Amino acid sequence: MTMPTQGSAIARPSTFGTELAKRLLWSAAAVTGASILSFAVSGAALDVLLHPIKTTLMALGDPDPVMVYTSPGQYFLRFAQVSVVLGVFMALPVIIYQLGAVFRVGQRPEAYQAPWGYMIVAPLLFLAGISLAAFVLTPQSLRNLAAHLGELTASMGLVADGLQLTLIRGWMLGLLAQIPVLALLWHAVRPAAQPDLRGE
Numbered sequence: 772m773t774m775p776t777q778g779s780a781i782a783r784p785s786t787f788g789t790e791l792a793k794r795l796l797w798s799a800a801a802v803t804g805a806s807i808l809s810f811a812v813s814g815a816a817l818d819v820l821l822h823p824i825k826t827t828l829m830a831l832g833d834p835d836p837v838m839v840y841t842s843p844g845q846y847f848l849r850f851a852q853v854s855v856v857l858g859v860f861m862a863l864p865v866i867i868y869q870l871g872a873v874f875r876v877g878q879r880p881e882a883y884q885a886p887w888g889y890m891i892v893a894p895l896l897f898l899a900g901i902s903l904a905a906f907v908l909t910p911q912s913l914r915n916l917a918a919h920l921g922e923l924t925a926s927m928g929l930v931a932d933g934l935q936l937t938l939i940r941g942w943m944l945g946l947l948a949q950i951p952v953l954a955l956l957w958h959a960v961r962p963a964a965q966p967d968l969r970g971e
Contacts, residue, residue, distance in 0.1 A: 787873075794869035801865040806858025813853040817934075820853065820905050824933035827910040831917045838930045852938055859945075860897055864890035870953065874960040886956055893952045900944030901937075909937045 809816075821838060828836035840846040871886045913933060 791873050794873045798862070798866045798869045801862035802855075802858050804858075805861035806854045809857035809861065810850065810854040813850045813857065816857055817849065817853050820934060820937055821930065823906050823910050824913070824930055824937070827913045828929060828933075831913065832922060833929075836930050838934070839928055849934070856901065856938065856941065860894050860901075863894040863897055863949075867893045867952065867956065871956055871960050874957055886959065889952055889956050889959075893949055896948035896952065897945035900946075900948045901941035903944055904940035905937045908940055909933050912936060 825836045838849075840849070867886060867890045871889070913929065916929075
């Protein structure tokens, strides 16, 4: 029986931990940078997210649904929330690339190929989750609320509540949509990354 060598079994946890920390830092930097850049277009993105909410409320009898801000901080927070969503969307290709690099720890660097297909599909699935929440689920929730209450008015603050509901559901659906991407990426990359610890 041959004992695992120091370069394979003993050093491997340290190597994996170091690689994971480095890739997480790169991912966090990508999200932060993309979020800052996205702040410039967060107003347009906010209008897109609010459009189905306002349209639904108008159809339900509210003649002038508006977004109400009670403080400057709340105004800034709405734009910041949308900027982070856009930042994650823009940074997902980088995140997927970094995770693929973590999954292949132990594989020869020259044998690793960038997961370009996953880097394209991941942000599209995230966008699909946000779109489903904004254009289908939140309007349907408002209709259900109107059916229950009988009448909706501007004083209820439903525009802000609808936006918050869209963001929460969008995050959940967008991130859940990444699970099959990560599972497929793991199976595509990891088998070739397993080191051979058997003796001669």
